[in-house]
Amino acid sequence: MAPCFDPAPLAEILARYAPRETSLIPVLQDVQRAYAYLPCEGLAAVSKTLGVPLAKVFSVVTFYRAFALQPQGRTVIKVCTGTACHIRGADRLLDELERRLAIAPGQTTPDFGFTLKTVNCVGACALAPVMILGERYVAQAKTNRLPALLDEGGHA
Amino acid sequence: MVPVAQCDPAAETSVRLRVSGRDIRICCGTGCRANGAMDVADAFARAYDDRSTLQIHTKRTGCHGFCERGPLVMIEPDGILYTRVKAADVPEICTRTLERGEVVERLVYHHPADHRPIPLAKEIPFYARQTRIALRNIGRIDPTDIADALAHGAYAGMRTALTELTPTEVIDIIEHAGLRGRGGAGFSTAGKWRACRRAPGERKFVICNGDEGDPGAFKDRSILEGDPHAVIEGMIIGAYAVGAHEGFLYVRDEYPLAVRHLEAALAAAREAGFLGHDILGTGFALDLAIARGGGAFICGESSALMRSLEGRVGEPRAKYVHATERGLFDLPTVLNNVETWAHVGAILAAGPDAFAALGTGRSKGTKAFSLVGKVQNTGLIELPMGTTLREIIFDIGGGMRGDRPFKAVQTGGPSGGCLPASLLDLPVDYEQLTAAGSMMGSGGMIVMDDRTCMVDVARYFLRYLSEESCGKCLPCREGLRQMVGLFDRLVTGAGQTGDLERIEALAQTMQAASLCELGKSAANPVLSTLRYFREEYTAHLEARACPAGSCRALTTYHIRAQDCNGCHTCFTACPLGAIAGVKHKAHRIDADRCIGCGACFEACPRHAVGFGPKMVCAGQEA
Numbered sequence: 001m002a003p004c005f006d007p008a009p010l011a012e013i014l015a016r017y018a019p020r021e022t023s024l025i026p027v028l029q030d031v032q033r034a035y036a037y038l039p040c041e042g043l044a045a046v047s048k049t050l051g052v053p054l055a056k057v058f059s060v061v062t063f064y065r066a067f068a069l070q071p072q073g074r075t076v077i078k079v080c081t082g083t084a085c086h087i088r089g090a091d092r093l094l095d096e097l098e099r100r101l102a103i104a105p106g107q108t109t110p111d112f113g114f115t116l117k118t119v120n121c122v123g124a125c126a127l128a129p130v131m132i133l134g135e136r137y138v139a140q141a142k143t144n145r146l147p148a149l150l151d152e153g154g155h156a
Numbered sequence: 157m158v159p160v161a162q163c164d165p166a167a168e169t170s171v172r173l174r175v176s177g178r179d180i181r182i183c184c185g186t187g188c189r190a191n192g193a194m195d196v197a198d199a200f201a202r203a204y205d206d207r208s209t210l211q212i213h214t215k216r217t218g219c220h221g222f223c224e225r226g227p228l229v230m231i232e233p234d235g236i237l238y239t240r241v242k243a244a245d246v247p248e249i250c251t252r253t254l255e256r257g258e259v260v261e262r263l264v265y266h267h268p269a270d271h272r273p274i275p276l277a278k279e280i281p282f283y284a285r286q287t288r289i290a291l292r293n294i295g296r297i298d299p300t301d302i303a304d305a306l307a308h309g310a311y312a313g314m315r316t317a318l319t320e321l322t323p324t325e326v327i328d329i330i331e332h333a334g335l336r337g338r339g340g341a342g343f344s345t346a347g348k349w350r351a352c353r354r355a356p357g358e359r360k361f362v363i364c365n366g367d368e369g370d371p372g373a374f375k376d377r378s379i380l381e382g383d384p385h386a387v388i389e390g391m392i393i394g395a396y397a398v399g400a401h402e403g404f405l406y407v408r409d410e411y412p413l414a415v416r417h418l419e420a421a422l423a424a425a426r427e428a429g430f431l432g433h434d435i436l437g438t439g440f441a442l443d444l445a446i447a448r449g450g451g452a453f454i455c456g457e458s459s460a461l462m463r464s465l466e467g468r469v470g471e472p473r474a475k476y477v478h479a480t481e482r483g484l485f486d487l488p489t490v491l492n493n494v495e496t497w498a499h500v501g502a503i504l505a506a507g508p509d510a511f512a513a514l515g516t517g518r519s520k521g522t523k524a525f526s527l528v529g530k531v532q533n534t535g536l537i538e539l540p541m542g543t544t545l546r547e548i549i550f551d552i553g554g555g556m557r558g559d560r561p562f563k564a565v566q567t568g569g570p571s572g573g574c575l576p577a578s579l580l581d582l583p584v585d586y587e588q589l590t591a592a593g594s595m596m597g598s599g600g601m602i603v604m605d606d607r608t609c610m611v612d613v614a615r616y617f618l619r620y621l622s623e624e625s626c627g628k629c630l631p632c633r634e635g636l637r638q639m640v641g642l643f644d645r646l647v648t649g650a651g652q653t654g655d656l657e658r659i660e661a662l663a664q665t666m667q668a669a670s671l672c673e674l675g676k677s678a679a680n681p682v683l684s685t686l687r688y689f690r691e692e693y694t695a696h697l698e699a700r701a702c703p704a705g706s707c708r709a710l711t712t713y714h715i716r717a718q719d720c721n722g723c724h725t726c727f728t729a730c731p732l733g734a735i736a737g738v739k740h741k742a743h744r745i746d747a748d749r750c751i752g753c754g755a756c757f758e759a760c761p762r763h764a765v766g767f768g769p770k771m772v773c774a775g776q777e778a
Contacts, residue, residue, distance in 0.1 A: 060450075
């Protein structure tokens with residue numbers, strides 16, 4: 001079910017940036033946005049075009065949390081585990097998501113419906129606990145709202 | 157529905173509702189958006205089209221601060237604040253307030269003590285005690301409209317600096333104001349600028365640190381979203397003062413709305429001639445670019461941030477290399493926090509004396525905080541330095557949520573510490589917080605009640621930091637890992653004699669030997685909780701019990717049959733179906749299926765759920 005690699009968006013991204021090391025992170029961010037992950041084929045092309053050794057590209061990719069080397073689900077669920085969310089029950093929320101989706105944080109469901117992630121703090125602490133379903137911020141995300149939320153997310 | 161005068165006799169003379177020419181300011185910050193603010197704004201925009209003869213303007217603003225009560229709608233110039241507004245309430249507001257001049261009482265804030273309605277924002281305790289400088293225009297302007305920002309005084313400080321003052325005079329003013337870095341460490345802003353100005357070399361940089369990584373802090377997000385012009389203005393002034401012609405705004409990728417508003421604001425500032433080759437005809441040139449962060453906490457550290465801007469892994473450098481001499485690309489660089497930059501324009505416009513008049517001895521001016529956790533009024537606030545924790549939590553914050561007792565307040569994020577009730581009268585400034593074993597940090601203030609376990613909080617920060625440690629130096633990388641292991645033992649009842657001493661020894665080593673502030677300050681949450689809540693550690697270690705009833709492995713839950721009225725709320729709340737019972741009869745928890753999550757405890761409206769220690773044999777959970 002993993003999507004096939006289409007080189008066109010990558011070529012378009014690379015054409016927009018100056019071929020130098022400082023472009024590496026913004027290029028990777030755009031590639032991540034376009035493909036929802038960083039395909040290996042793409043990284044080789046990035047390395048070649050920007051003149052940054054592939055090993056260095058990998059070191060950057062694995063250093064920053066925003067990058068994923070595996071294909072992501074159609075809906076990415078990010079559970080905020082910031083301090084305010086932690087003391088207002090983010091753990092419970094995360095446990096329940098793991099149980100319902102039968103995956104651990106960082107994993108994707110076999111049908112590529114959902115990817116479950118934790119995020120350090122999305123800065124919406126007043127609404128804790130917060131989860132982000134795709135692009136949507138869910139305030140006061142309580143476990144009993146999950147069935148309905150996952151249903152909506154699955155259809156989005 | 158009552159006219160304003162009847163709501164609050166004291167306000168009788170001050171409130172005169174106008175029938176036309178009003179501004180409706182809808183808070184469209186991330187918080188209110190999550191609660192449906194965009195639908196409310198759309199509903200007003202539609203209504204406004206039909207009522208154009210009333211000269212009503214709808215404005216989508218940044219964060220009003222009172223996130224707890226969002227979505228917020230402010231009616232100006234009357235100053236009425238409507239809280240928790242839904243799109244369905246909009247027609248009523250239009251008809252009653254905008255056409256007839258009445259207040260919709262059910263939407264105004266009610267005083268928690270006597271339930272008296274308070275229609276005017278300036279009379280709500282949450283707002284009444286604040287002094288807003290960095291947040292001066294947030295919630296007042298449309299952040300995507302530079303004309304609106306200009307009408308509210310934006311770029312006036314820049315005009316003064318660039319057309320009337322020399323760079324050195326600008327630095328003198330900032331020094332006189334006593335501005336210190338709002339990102340955590342509190343370095344003198346003028347000191348940094350002067351060092352960078354003096355550093356040899358033609359090419360210099362200014363950087364805005366918008367990598368607000370401290371969990372529990374969101375003031376920088378709110379500033380970037382709600383008033384990006386204040387930050388841009390500050391950077392232009394700073395660049396002029398140090399002689400920089402290039403600058404970067406490094407913003408977390410987790411803040412998409414902030415990036416969008418900043419992009420729009422930069423484009424508008426370029427268009428207006430505030431950025432570019434010949435700013436205001438002075439010949440001074442500057443351009444600014446946005447860089448999005450990669451989701452690494454360490455990149456909030458200045459030298460790591462600069463490596464990240466260079467396209468590299470964000471590993472910090474030893475601090476004997478000063479960024480003001482060798483920063484980005486090894487060239488002289490000034491890096492300041494979002495809030496620091498936002499203060500600069502205001503200081504230049506109003507003069508340094510007004511700023512220096514606020515605050516305490518060495519901590520001048522105001523500081524923005526995000527007040528969150530188990531407090532009634534969560535949100536974004538700005539106060540003069542020296543305000544006490546008690547005033548912040550109980551007067552502005554409205555006290556504790558759910559009537560539980562105050563236990564601690566955590567400030568300064570993972571580098572800070574937890575302060576107990578005995579320190580509630582501590583005036584909040586850089587020196588006082590550091591002396592108490594915490595830190596100003598980036599202004600996160602997380603209030604905790606008796607259900608928060610201090611051992612668990614310390615463990616939370618350690619786990620957080622062990623994931624975020626870049627791994628470059630050993631004391632931080634290995635120290636955190638060992639520390640997490642020791643804490644894992646404590647919270648599962650498997651602690652061993654001597655563990656507290658091991659924890660202290662590790663903490664002291666990390667403080668002394670780590671390369672950057674992440675490792676050096678990582679011990680603060682541990683040492684501060686040990687200092688003020690040692691008995692809680694002893695309970696975990698010796699009695700193998702969690703007094704707060706928070707550590708799952710050490711806590712069991714039960715329902716007191718005499719207090720349970722069988723409302724079934726806990727039954728619905730339990731994620732595992734571990735609660736048995738039919739409606740109107742006392743319920744019961746199946747201890748074998750219960751995972752100790754506490755959902756029933758939180759849900760029970762009658763406080764019929766109790767908790768107690770779970771018997772753990774030594775070593776059983778290890």
